[in-house]
Amino acid sequence: METIQPILKRGRDVWDRINMPEAEFRERAQRIQEKIRKENLDVMLVYGAGLNEYGNSCYLSNFVTKMPQGALVILPKEGEVTFIFQGGSRELKTVQTTTWIEDTRPAMDLPQACVKFLKEKGLVPSRVGIAGIREWMPVREYQVLMDGIAPCEVIDMDHVLREMRMVKSPKECDQMRRASRIVARGFDFISGAAFPDTNERMIEAMIDREMRLEGVEDVRILIGKPREKQWALRPADDLPVSEGDSVIIYLALSFERYWAEGIRTFSFKDSFFEKPDLGTFAGIFEKGLSGMGPGRTVSQFYKGLLGDADKSGLEPILDYGLGHGIGLGPNEFPVIDDKSPIEMKEGMCFVLRLAAKSKKFGAVMTGDTFLLTQNGPEKLTV
């Protein structure tokens, strides 16, 4: 889900080497280097940027970009990798505490630094694989980079990172569980705390505080009041939350780099957010999950869930989609739609969400983070 991006990813920034050991990163780098050799490339540039799209570079370095800046991992076909982050030399000591890559370099001008590095290593000209660069690098930087390596043959390798990141390793699954549990605790807090005489911003501040004290890196909150005439999910505003309001709360967060999200519908009564009985809606969502399993395609699952909804007379709201992959980014592949041929595999993590019109509440919405196991989806946000 799209949310307002913060000015800085400012929560707890640590590298827990037990949760995510160096060997995990080395193994990822080795797998990519095997691809580099197989594709007859000389080097690969893996780029990540900003507060939502840092996944590619983080997957290899564990470094998360905390501002709208870029980071680049350079993998030769053999040997040690190099990491360049956009920033000043003063930041190097701090960055080194969160990455395993010994050759870590700061650069205010990332593309120039990359060009200089490749030239020093005799890699201009060469066959260069790129991932994340066309999609996420700002155009001015992209042009500097491409001009600088103009004699090189540039080959798009986005799919390599995409495929690797879609299927989580056991260590990654554990990180997803940790992040998801905090989402669940966030909803426990919302339904357990009193919010007397308050407005949306204050509610957001209280939820944000609880999540930060849990040690998250980033928190995103959206609110929807489906009884409003033209309601939509939106950032909190200076508006009251009043007795009897139906309120949908979207909560996403990242913990030690990994994202999880959940959505709940509440009724606001006596200063508390009560969880109402959503009746058949909840049942349809649960039933729809049975269509999710290894071997099925994403589009089969999509059509199955909406088919069930249609048969039961539900009026789904599809503005927010049914979900997508999640992991090192809040919005990952695959997107759950009616066209995706991607086959679901054990180890994939998904956000699934469903919204529908409701006479009683205006609209209802639910969503959770799931891990696909051999036996079907395991709800992580519990």
Next chain:
Amino acid sequence: MDNKIFKLKKALELLKQKGLDGLVIFSSGAFYFLRPNQLNYFSEWRPLGPRNAAVVSKSGKVALLIEPPWDLNRASQKSWIKDTRGTRNFSKDLTSILREFDISGSVGVAGTGEMTLDVYQAIGEAARVVPADDILEEVAREKTQREVEIARKTGRIADAGFNAFLEYARPGIREYELVGEMEFAMRSAGATDNFTLISSGRHNYSMHPASDKRLAPGDIVIGEISPVFEGQVVQICRTVVLGEPDPLLAEKYEMLVHALKEAIKQIRPHVPASSMSIAMNKVISDAGYAKYCYPPYMRARGHGFSLGSISPGATIDDETKPDFEKDQVVVVHPNQYLPETGYLACGESVLVTESGTERLSETKTILYSKGV
């Protein structure tokens, strides 16, 4: 003049001067405090999707293209731009608007620093792209009273953040918990976002996002506290010692406060921004730390903060050419690494007035200590 009419009128004047058929003001949804957030400034709406743009034609037509489309209602309510359009195919719909508005010759593009190749190429297919970040920066140079009041309120929110910093900084609390409490205080005071850096220890090297380090007796805790309100950022930099401060530390911090005061004295309209940095560096150099005033130890001595412009720049140092202008918001920070004390945080944001400066925060810049 009404804020929105002023912005549009001035933008149209500048389009005419530059011979442009129109202007695209793009945002990737990122909010970077060292770069003008031009779409946010122009439209008075903060986008959340990865591709959003306002399109202005030289005849005065304006449209706002919004991704994801479900955010359309919020944009319609927040922005003064009446023609708001949701999109699921941004590049295609953007070029359609360019054609609809007869923008086919040269189009100014603001926000190329955050624009990706696909969008840039799509605009280029409709018209000749001319980088035009300077147009909105020029419009934003003239501040409205409302913008000045927003800066003042943001300064008071920064004080709320510092008061929480002082209250919660104690042995045993972790850095991220301290930042969580500071942020809660600032959000409760009205902040919509916060840029908070911190460090703690006997000898700090720089400030960074919070780690899980527990504060300990004797720690020097430094913080850069920068709340955001209505798109405006104000920054204060503070140092708190957990315990009785070492006399040497107190002496060095006093020197930095002196440097801060001397630097602020230089600030008034029509004076080069470099004078602020030169005055600051002179005090610190005279104390024997000349080499620590420059890279790799230090770089910027301050910078601008504003809604649509960061003039006089993202870095104010001894070489910064532009003059200060009335109503600019400027942070002045002799944040300094000293070999005896480590990195110390000391800084204020000021509003440039006719005759000098107005402090935007009320809490004092002194070396704070807490009994442990």
